[in-house]
Amino acid sequence: MQTDEIIRMMSAQGLRITDQRKTLAKLFADTPGYQSPKDVYDYMGRSYAGLSFDTVYRNLRVLDELGVLEQVVFEDGVKFKLHCRGHDHHHHMICLQCGKTYPISYCPMDQTEVPDDFKVVKHKFEVFGYCKACSLEEESRA
Amino acid sequence: MQTDEIIRMMSAQGLRITDQRKTLAKLFADTPGYQSPKDVYDYMGRSYAGLSFDTVYRNLRVLDELGVLEQVVFEDGVKFKLHCRGHDHHHHMICLQCGKTYPISYCPMDQTEVPDDFKVVKHKFEVFGYCKACSLEEESRA
DNA sequence: GTGTATGCAAAACATTTGCAGGATG
DNA sequence: CATCCTGCAAATGTTTTGCATACAC
Numbered sequence: 001m002q003t004d005e006i007i008r009m010m011s012a013q014g015l016r017i018t019d020q021r022k023t024l025a026k027l028f029a030d031t032p033g034y035q036s037p038k039d040v041y042d043y044m045g046r047s048y049a050g051l052s053f054d055t056v057y058r059n060l061r062v063l064d065e066l067g068v069l070e071q072v073v074f075e076d077g078v079k080f081k082l083h084c085r086g087h088d089h090h091h092h093m094i095c096l097q098c099g100k101t102y103p104i105s106y107c108p109m110d111q112t113e114v115p116d117d118f119k120v121v122k123h124k125f126e127v128f129g130y131c132k133a134c135s136l137e138e139e140s141r142a
Numbered sequence: 143m144q145t146d147e148i149i150r151m152m153s154a155q156g157l158r159i160t161d162q163r164k165t166l167a168k169l170f171a172d173t174p175g176y177q178s179p180k181d182v183y184d185y186m187g188r189s190y191a192g193l194s195f196d197t198v199y200r201n202l203r204v205l206d207e208l209g210v211l212e213q214v215v216f217e218d219g220v221k222f223k224l225h226c227r228g229h230d231h232h233h234h235m236i237c238l239q240c241g242k243t244y245p246i247s248y249c250p251m252d253q254t255e256v257p258d259d260f261k262v263v264k265h266k267f268e269v270f271g272y273c274k275a276c277s278l279e280e281e282s283r284a
Numbered sequence: 285g286t287g288t289a290t291g292c293a294a295a296a297c298a299t300t301t302g303c304a305g306g307a308t309g
Numbered sequence: 310c311a312t313c314c315t316g317c318a319a320a321t322g323t324t325t326t327g328c329a330t331a332c333a334c
Contacts, residue, residue, distance in 0.1 A: 158332080158334070159333075160333075179323085195323090199323090199324060199325075203324095219323085220324095
């Protein structure tokens with residue numbers, strides 16, 4: 001997704017387009033993987049000397065609520081990426097090194113036998129590992 | 143699993159059996175679902191007036207490292223339960239209300255097509271919802 | 285007795301909130 | 310020019326650490 005497309009979405013939702021939000025849009029347009037609040041803060045901090053952490057948190061939360069971003073909880077904390085829109089329901093393979101994600105179209109819920117008396121609300125299926133680039137890097141380090 | 147069986151495991155690993163750890167063992171022997179550190183603190187606090195939070199955290203961490211407990215990260219924080227031992231690889235249905243878990247023997251990795259260049263390390267498959275008891279309760283509240 | 289576990293206090297983080305000034309539409 | 314957004318500071322919540330005392334072995 002393009003930076004200005006994201007900005008248009010924010011604008012359409014009634015948000016004001018500040019320089020900070022433009023930078024935020026560019027970050028998520030340019031990076032395919034999950035970003036921690038700290039990653040975002042570091043990236044934005046390069047453009048804004050006086051950036052504060054609460055601005056980062058506030059915007060991440062707002063954009064998550066508006067459905068522009070999606071939030072996922074990992075072992076090492078909360079992370080964000082662009083919300084996958086316009087696609088069918090799917091899951092992800094996630095690189096433990098670079099955070100990049102790859103779609104898995106297969107959904108295990110079809111095959112899962114759920115007892116009648118259990119009311120399913122949601123499910124989570126995630127595969128973790130190392131993508132090609134990061135595997136090679138690790139090999140060369142070893 | 144029985145309380146004294148857990149205590150025996152702790153003892154076998156070289157841990158000293160304090161009253162706090164006995165209580166901890168009883169808690170996890172008696173409760174089938176996931177417990178947050180706060181749940182554990184509240185439960186143990188009933189027996190020990192001067193209980194401190196760091197004792198809870200320390201013991202949960204130690205028992206997780208020894209493989210007695212297992213730690214899972216949920217949206218609303220870290221939780222613990224007895225490690226499923228002696229069983230084959232499996233996944234869980236988890237009740238969002240009471241935290242009780244039910245095993246799912248089916249593993250989606252068999253059906254998942256993973257590209258050759260992605261090195262899989264681990265995976266997570268969890269189904270969330272409401273168990274029979276909690277569903278009924280919710281209905282009667284509505 | 286020796287060494288580990290505990291409780292206390294304080295530190296280290298992560299995240300949220302109140303408020304005044306500044307920028308956006 | 311009204312309102313939303315930001316930055317600062319401080320509050321809040323969670324988890325960790327250092328240290329002296331107490332307890333298990």
